[in-house]
Amino acid sequence: MADYDIVVVGAGLGGLTTGSLCARNGLKTLVLEQSDIIGGCCSTFEHDGYHFDVGASIVELVRPLEMAFERMGKNMSDYVDLVPCDPIYSFITPEGNRFTIPIDIEETNEIVKKMAPEDYDNWIKFEEFGMWLLDYAMEALIATDMSTFSRALKVVLKYPKIYKMLPYFLKNHEMVVTKAFANRDMLASVSFQSFFAGAPPYLGSGIFGMIALSEHLGIFYPRGGMIAIPRGIMEAGQGFGLEVRTGAKVDRFVVEDRAVKGVVLSDGSTITARAVASNLNGRVTYLKMVGPDNLPNWAFKAVSSYFNSMPCPMIYVGLDTRPDLNAHHTIVTGSVEFMNEVWDKYYTKGLIPENAMSLICWPTETDPSLAPDGHHILSWICNAPAPYSPLGENWDLIKDWYGEKAIGELERYALPGARDHLTKLLVSTPLDFERRLLHPEGGIYGLFSDMTSLAMFRMRNRSLAVKNLYLTGASTHFGGGVPTSVASGVVTADKIAQDFKLQG
Ligand SMILES: Cc1cc2nc3c(=O)[nH]c(=O)nc-3n(C[C@H](O)[C@H](O)[C@H](O)COP(=O)(O)OP(=O)(O)OC[C@H]3O[C@@H](n4cnc5c(N)ncnc54)[C@H](O)[C@@H]3O)c2cc1C
Structure with a gap:
């Protein structure tokens, strides 16, 4: 008899959601996490009294989260206190133009009318249709398995207007x-969201063009930092007997006759399971954990054709004063052409861009308890995307320089005099990210997401090539993101329930 019904590898959002729902379904479930902290990219760490988020800085489209809790017969609000953030963001162009977009769509319309009167009519049409579509599509697509053409067709038949x-x-x-x-700055302000899915505007799927609108449905920050989301999911699951072990690194899966039988940990111990759900980068799952020798040729070729997602250097800053910002998120970037150019001329050529997109997050605006009294924190995606290669291990050598450059830009574009109030400066390079989460090349969203790697073209939640193997999280459809990774966790738990002939 196996030690567990299900072993989940990785305590990111996808892993914890799958694990908690499997436990809720009566399966003996263990989650193994190599780090000492749960949550993966959606987590928070403490440093000298400052609580910095590892990566994710807000959540929007909260329906999948609510749904995960509902599936456990729980209310999300009993586990996670989501605080609304309004305005959505402040936008700063390199020339110093600034504008701020509120949640309220009517107010946003007025801003557009003033800033880009030539675009007003087009914006209203886009907005009205987009809001209707979001409402309709949300119901149809949330936590829906889209892994085959026939499944996608079923969705279309059920929701014909889709x-x-x-x-x-x-x-x-x-x-x-x-x-x-058409207005350059307004266009840029709805284009940078393409990088939220890990691709420049000319490569990102058009479906992510809707993010600019979906943010008007509300963006939220969990009290206690982003870790409050995975912690809430984990605690709900623990109520059903879910076991979670941190500091437990899995080295490989036990595979016999193309079926997974368990996992081998880095201390040499083996844990057997009826099925394994991997929350890891999809290439790592197949090429390292399962191993090429255990894959049919077609699967090896298919898996090798995926690319890792882009990395992002992060800057974590402590300040002894309230920063002169007016939103949880401040974005500094140039035109949409500039964003595409950064990808083509710098990122794909392995060069660090001079100035690219920076996303400054100000969590203490929403939750002051994350810093010592009177202090604030900023966590900052700086000049992203910046390549992992060819620098590789040499990222360690330029870390201090990168931090200095980041502070220089912070002062130049957003917060003059910030250096005088600096109490903490930490830099997390793509190499640090790789070390912290074992994400190859520091990729932040599992696999690269462009128009050709979503739905049935992304890795499946139930493996076709290896029996008893499931995937969950950012490497599956809809790719990286807090709600999408949770939604993937729900889909995977449903597949497991089906295969184990449970109610789900
Ligand atoms: C910088 C950054 C900013 C982001 N901003 C946002 C945002 O504002 N809003 C949003 O919605 N999304 C955002 N995201 C995306 C979102 O955070 C992620 O897509 C999502 O959290 C990924 O969840 P996941 O389930 O794929 O697991 P991951 O977070 O990838 O976690 C995988 C887990 O597996 C563990 N692991 C790895 N190898 C092993 C091993 N061998 N053995 C055991 N455990 C292992 C890792 O330590 C990790 O905890 C951001 C991401 C980053 C990096």
Whole structure:
């Protein structure tokens, strides 16, 4: 008899969601996490009294989260206190133009009317149609398995008006948002969200062009830091007997006759399981944990054709004063052409861009308890995307320089005089990210997400190549993101329930 019904490898959002729901379904479930902290990219660490988020800085589209708790018969609000953030963001151009976008769509319309009167009519049309579509599509697509054409067709048959969404899957992000804006700065302010899915506007799926609108449905920050989300999911699961072990690194899966039988930990011990759910990067799952020798040739080729997602250097800053910002998120970037150029001329050529997109997060605006009294924190994606290669291990050598450069830019574009109030400066390079989470090359969203790597083109939640193997999290459809990784966790738990002939 196996030690566990299900072993989940990785306590990221996908892993914990799958684990908790499996426990809720009566399966003896163990989650193994190599780090001492749960949550993966959606987590928080303490440093001298400052509580910095590892990566994710807000959550929007909270329905999958609510759904995960509902599936356990729980209320999300009993586990996670989501505080609304309004405005959505403040936008700063390199020339110093600033504007701020509130949640309220009517107020946003007024801002557009003032800043880009030539775009007003197009924006209103885009906004009205987009809001309707989001509402409709949310119901249809949330936590829906889209792993085959026939499953996607079933969704279309059940929600026939979803066909109106098709153009968004066929177009890129830039094509979608140019429907709304010609004004350079307004267009840029709805284009940078393409990087939220890990691709520049000309490569990102058009479906992510809707993020600019979906944010008007609300963006939220959990009290206690982003770790409050995975912790809430874990605690709900523990109520059903879920076991979670941190500091437990899995070295490989036990595979016999193309079926997974358990995992081998780095201390040499083996844990057997009826099935394993991997929350790791999909390439790592197959090429390292399962191993090429255990894969059919077609699967090896298919898996090798995926690329890792882009890395992002992060800057974590402590300040002894309240920063002169006016939103949880401040974005500093140039035009949409500039964003595409950063990808083509710098990132893909292995060069660090001079100035690219920076996303400054100010968590203490929403939850002051994250810093000592009177102090604030900023966590900052700085000049992203910046490549892992060819620097590799040499990222260690330029870390201090990168931190200095980041502070210089913070002062230049957003917060003059910030250096005089600096009490803490930590830099997390792509190499640090790789070391912390074992994400190859520091990739932040598992696998690269462009128009050709979503739905049935992304890695499946139930492996086709290896029996008893499931995948959960950012490497599966819909890719990286807090709600999407949770949704993937729900889909995977459903698959396991089906295969184990449980109610789900
Ligand atoms: C810088 C950054 C900013 C982001 N901003 C946002 C945002 O604002 N909003 C949003 O919605 N999303 C954001 N995201 C994306 C979101 O955080 C992630 O897509 C999501 O959290 C990924 O969840 P996951 O389930 O794929 O697991 P991951 O977070 O990838 O976790 C995987 C876990 O597996 C563990 N692990 C790895 N190898 C092993 C091993 N061998 N043995 C055991 N355990 C192992 C890791 O330590 C990790 O804990 C951001 C991500 C980053 C990095």
